[in-house]
Amino acid sequence: MSLKAVYQNYFRMGVACEKISERFTNHEIGNPDKEALMAKQFNSMTFGNELKPAYNMGFNSPEATEESLPFVINPQAKGMLDWAKANEMPVRGHVLVWHSQCPKEVFCKGYQPVTIPTDPELLKERPMLKYFEKLDPVCFVDRETMLKRLRSYIFSVMEYMYSNDYARTIYAWDVVNEAIETADNTEYGLRNSYWYQVIGDDFIYWAFRFAKDAVVETSKKYAAQYGVSAEDEAALKTIQPVLVYNDYNEWMPDKKEAIIGVLQRSTEEHGSILGEGLIDCIGMQGHLSDNNDIDEYITALKEYAALVDEVHITELDVKCTCLNKNQEYYQAVFYKKFFEELLKAKREGANLTSVTFWGLTDDNSWIRGANPLLFRGDLSEKRSFEGVVYAVTGDDLGEPEKIEINLSDRLYDFETPSGADALKPEDIGFKMRGFGEIEIQGRVVHSGKAALANEKRFGEWCGISFDVSDFIGQTITVSAWVKSPALTVNLGPDGIPHIPASVDTTSGEWVFLEGTFKIPNDVHSMLMNFGTTETEPGKSSAIYVDDVEVKLVGLEESFEEKTNIAAIRGAGHLPFCYVTDKESVDGKSHSYCVTRQEKDATIKLNISSYIGMTVDVSLYIKTKDKKVTIGLDGAVPQPLATADTSSGEWTKVTARAELAKDLNSAEIYVETDGNAEFFVDDVFVCPVR
Ligand SMILES: [Ca+2]
Numbered sequence: 001m002s003l004k005a006v007y008q009n010y011f012r013m014g015v016a017c018e019k020i021s022e023r024f025t026n027h028e029i030g031n032p033d034k035e036a037l038m039a040k041q042f043n044s045m046t047f048g049n050e051l052k053p054a055y056n057m058g059f060n061s062p063e064a065t066e067e068s069l070p071f072v073i074n075p076q077a078k079g080m081l082d083w084a085k086a087n088e089m090p091v092r093g094h095v096l097v098w099h100s101q102c103p104k105e106v107f108c109k110g111y112q113p114v115t116i117p118t119d120p121e122l123l124k125e126r127p128m129l130k131y132f133e134k135l136d137p138v139c140f141v142d143r144e145t146m147l148k149r150l151r152s153y154i155f156s157v158m159e160y161m162y163s164n165d166y167a168r169t170i171y172a173w174d175v176v177n178e179a180i181e182t183a184d185n186t187e188y189g190l191r192n193s194y195w196y197q198v199i200g201d202d203f204i205y206w207a208f209r210f211a212k213d214a215v216v217e218t219s220k221k222y223a224a225q226y227g228v229s230a231e232d233e234a235a236l237k238t239i240q241p242v243l244v245y246n247d248y249n250e251w252m253p254d255k256k257e258a259i260i261g262v263l264q265r266s267t268e269e270h271g272s273i274l275g276e277g278l279i280d281c282i283g284m285q286g287h288l289s290d291n292n293d294i295d296e297y298i299t300a301l302k303e304y305a306a307l308v309d310e311v312h313i314t315e316l317d318v319k320c321t322c323l324n325k326n327q328e329y330y331q332a333v334f335y336k337k338f339f340e341e342l343l344k345a346k347r348e349g350a351n352l353t354s355v356t357f358w359g360l361t362d363d364n365s366w367i368r369g370a371n372p373l374l375f376r377g378d379l380s381e382k383r384s385f386e387g388v389v390y391a392v393t394g395d396d397l398g399e400p401e402k403i404e405i406n407l408s409d410r411l412y413d414f415e416t417p418s419g420a421d422a423l424k425p426e427d428i429g430f431k432m433r434g435f436g437e438i439e440i441q442g443r444v445v446h447s448g449k450a451a452l453a454n455e456k457r458f459g460e461w462c463g464i465s466f467d468v469s470d471f472i473g474q475t476i477t478v479s480a481w482v483k484s485p486a487l488t489v490n491l492g493p494d495g496i497p498h499i500p501a502s503v504d505t506t507s508g509e510w511v512f513l514e515g516t517f518k519i520p521n522d523v524h525s526m527l528m529n530f531g532t533t534e535t536e537p538g539k540s541s542a543i544y545v546d547d548v549e550v551k552l553v554g555l556e557e558s559f560e561e562k563t564n565i566a567a568i569r570g571a572g573h574l575p576f577c578y579v580t581d582k583e584s585v586d587g588k589s590h591s592y593c594v595t596r597q598e599k600d601a602t603i604k605l606n607i608s609s610y611i612g613m614t615v616d617v618s619l620y621i622k623t624k625d626k627k628v629t630i631g632l633d634g635a636v637p638q639p640l641a642t643a644d645t646s647s648g649e650w651t652k653v654t655a656r657a658e659l660a661k662d663l664n665s666a667e668i669y670v671e672t673d674g675n676a677e678f679f680v681d682d683v684f685v686c687p688v689r
């Protein structure tokens, strides 16, 4: 099965790759097996690094002058272009203008950078900071000189490509990459990059102006070499790359608005990028997670498609958020759904012409641990590959594997049981978040002989993670003893908006940290993270953790999330059930509404995670009927409690249920004595201890 064959009627399927070098032997070009896989599966390639400014801006070449910055192709890029040409593999050129991986020198008078020095004490602690030193604006060239350098670089790129017979190989150029960053608080939402600081807020316009001029001029100049008439606009198009603005988080409403604003913006000096026809395509990078909102992504894609001739997805990868054995399954489900939606958008008129995966194999991805791609390191196909193919063929990915969950309380004291091998963090579900080191050690302990240490962290967000996936959909209390020279140690669930639990650690002693968290029910897995708030920027203190406890509080269902525990129950005319914002008991916004024609048409609430336990159940109901009964559903339903609802106000019903160990599922049903509409909210289930 080949992706490019399956998708041949829709869009190009592309892959990012790099050339093998002495340092990086795991790359693609130069490895015959990987080259063969690429040639079989894809009909577009992007060079992961080799065409970036860092490797090709010839500021130190003999041809460079104060006003002229030549393109000096690096041998790796040249090798890849030759491979692409020989294998008839179309290339997306990446990238002409980017704030990152761009030599600092090119912004400086005489190409001589002057940086603002880092505090020498801090540098001793973290020598890497030397590489992040900012330029001192005293060394910047003026706007006019920088514009001349930019123009000469872009013209030099095109001159090289056309004169060396690559014009039919490169079909697109990312002209400007990642120029929008609303968090930088500049006017128009532009990233506060050196490009912005030196040229000003219209550097994107000028990059596109120069790129368009360079493509038009150079394609005419070399038209004959490609057997094309310089007078024939349509024929010229076949040797002209499409010009692209490329960015990430491009589907998020704030960023989308800023991108569109910049493309539409004209000044006294010139028209807009869109108005002057300087841009052909918007590149949506597509660095996603398998729980992202696909609808929001497609909405953005359609909006971009309405502005320009084409849309590309340029850097697609999908991080796994699931930690258990269903990891590949849920990723495949996302990929399938995502491509189904892309195909639907295409049928509805959005001119998506190219989709590129940001890497070939998981082991060489820029986000290695998240396994975001379609192939494993041994080049075998993952379920995600099936997902992408099945989006076209309509095949089914089947069901996830059943996962046993354990809701019992747990204590991690980090002690190695006597006679056992030394305990490692990963043995008990603990791991590093971000960069740093974690180990179980005996130097700094709260109890017993061992505790967890997290040292050499790389930032406040780096820290300790541990798995609480058993508690998806549940509310839990998590506590720990912590010690750190930081201002505070913080604790909270991963990736969801929340206020973390926090404790002041400035005493330097062991202190107790505790928080209660609702783990959402629409995730595949969940980590809890420890991090810090530091006394000054750039510091990353060690964290010591001992006696971590996780206790189940119960299941809270307030119908505020995307999925919930309610399902339809009954025979005959089924009820019409939906989450509504008409009513809510808890001052939030939603409850669950049931409208029906018959008394028997009603709902049940899934509490199967409590099988084998005795639980107290409570819920609120609002109805014009007189009485409500809740009970345990089954072949023979067991009523548990009845309450009077005649007030027409929210009424609380409570009951105790024993859920036998051998049940396959456990559901609480809700009935009333009539067939009036009713609302349910704030269901709470907790085990009887
Ligand atoms: Ca201990």
Ligand SMILES: [Ca+2]
Pocket: 558, 559, 560, 584, 585, 586, 588, 589, 590, 591, 681, 682
């Ligand atoms: Ca609610």
